[in-house]
Amino acid sequence: MTAPEEDPAAAWGDALAQEQAADAPDSARVLNQAEIDSLLGFGGGATAEESQSGIQRVVSAGLVSYERLPMLEIVFDRLVRILSTSLRNFTSDNVEVSIDSIASLRFGDYLDSVPLPAMLAVFKVEEWDNYGLLVIDSALIYSVVDVLLGGRRGTAAMRIEGRPYTTIERTLVERLIGVVLQDLSDAFNPLSPASFRFERLEVNPRFAAVSRLSNACILSRLRVDMEDRGGKIELLLPYATLEPIRELLLQQFMGERFGRDSIWETHLAEELRHTELALDVVLDEQAMPLASVMSLQPGDRITLNVAPGAPVTLRCGEVPLFEAELGRRENRLAVRIARELRRAEWEGA
Template sequence: MADETEDQAALAQWAATNGDGAAAVGGEWGAGESEGDGLIGSERILNQDEIDSLLGFDLSDDDSNERTGIRAIINSALVSYERLPMLEIVFDRLVRLMTTSLRNFTSDNVEVSLDNISSIRFGDYLNSIPLPAILSVFRAEELDNYGLLTVDSNLIYSIVDVLLGGRRGTAAMRIEGRPYTTIERVLVQRMVEVVLADAKAAFEPLTPVNFVLDRLETNPRFAAIARPANAAILVKLRIDMEDRGGRIELLLPYATLEPIRKMLLQQFMGEKFGRDNIWESHLATELWTTQMEVRAVLDEQQTPLSKVLNLKVGDTLMLNATADSLVELRAGQIPLTRGRMGRRNHHIAIRCEAPLDPAAKQAVQKRLK
């Protein structure tokens, strides 16, 4: 309002000093304002639902994996875990192993369920971790990279309550506003080691991987194992112990899984890409019956083209070889072995004096491929 009053005062002062010309300009100024008001009134303003749809945010279904609008464009750089079908088999195996091992660990009825597997940026995951929580940084030795295992507050107090002999049928007591004690951290560390041992067993049929606990953190900033923009696989596991329980979230950056990416692309265990044993056997059988031309080279000489063009009938070429010289056997341009020339019945024959050249074997195999 103050700006509009100042503009009007300045316009009136300028009109007073410039006479009729200023009045004409003032009339155009007013006409422009009226036209602008009509234009603004004719524009259509989006409501909140249309804005949410354009941006790709749907508050009614937060867990939906479908993304639309601008949000879909932003998340298009992420690799979907469905492109690694073997991961789902590995994590299903992990759930079964954890159910048994945690029952033995807690001496209680434990049910482990797999909530979902999704792709997420590492920075977005760190910002979404509900605190307080314990973040376990572990190292995959054979893969030469790290992973993250997050245990939420509900599961921490439930495990402590179960391991220290809490009564069944009562919810675990939560004390907010204080850091975790040494006893709580040690008990959670033991549970994390059990889970990592199960993860090692889950990956065992695919590839041997040893997961070793590196450290425990309570601040997500100190658990940075990848760049914020890097993509990662997030696995959410639900652990229920009658009326107690909580969540465990396992995060593996794609950089960690890159060395075994070809194995994770398999549709089933033991799948071989581009290789058929039946076809290999058939090809080997046909190769044994294949006719191949072998040449016996007595000697080689380099002669100028002018001399070759001047050759006449009756000219003699002297070879730098004797009757005892070794003769080279070739298949095309590939040297195979050497032998001595002789006679068998009414034919000239070559007796091999050396084994097949290893370089020749590699050259033949390369040509066959």
């Protein structure tokens, strides 16, 4: 007698189940950088904010006090237009640059939130004698390297996680940083001459500290799209770096005279010219004992220690204005102004 034949489908299912059970304890899936960032909370800004209490939000909002800089937004808009053209010439590809956001935050908070791996370029502004940061994320790094080395269009750039950047990648990214810094200089030039000079390239945020961790900074996130690939460029400028041109950045439009109203200034100047002032003619000044002053009676005379033709001083309150000569005109005492007293003269006296 022969044994009954087994069902082939059932046998195949049992073998597959045994194989999965044997491989289950040893199977482990490798997470990519996007999943790691999401797991660590870098991409979940809204979730982190919702977990804060009301008091924590109030305290966090008061940590960074910043004023709006209208002209800085115009500079960034100009940077986007210039950078789009420059990157098209740099990559020989269709490149679109847009502004994701402009925000203010503490320098230390930004360093803690930088998604790694990334390249942090430290640059110096020669005219302002201070520093800033330019951060290129890994997605844009791999995209630029792929484009410059002749990668095929229509395919996403390959990302290899868990290894340091090679010398070729660093060199190509430095060329990209040079293009961005040159365009940043051109964007600021209509407002104020500025030369953004590349200092060094870091991959560890701790080595890219260009300001105190508690200092306030302005962060501008730029999105670079090259067909089906791209990434982000983050520009970080501490408020201390922008301090030399803060008055220019407060303007509402180019050429504004720091918010002043010329019509109101003219009206105020005209009204001041019609204001009446009381001028005192000071013939002489003497220092007398208090007892002598209290003993003065009607009819007493005070002798002036001034010669008859000596010049007198015209004052408005406590401020000497003119030096004049005393005389008469139509049976009235009069003075004729000889010269104006400068501020240094009466302050020194």
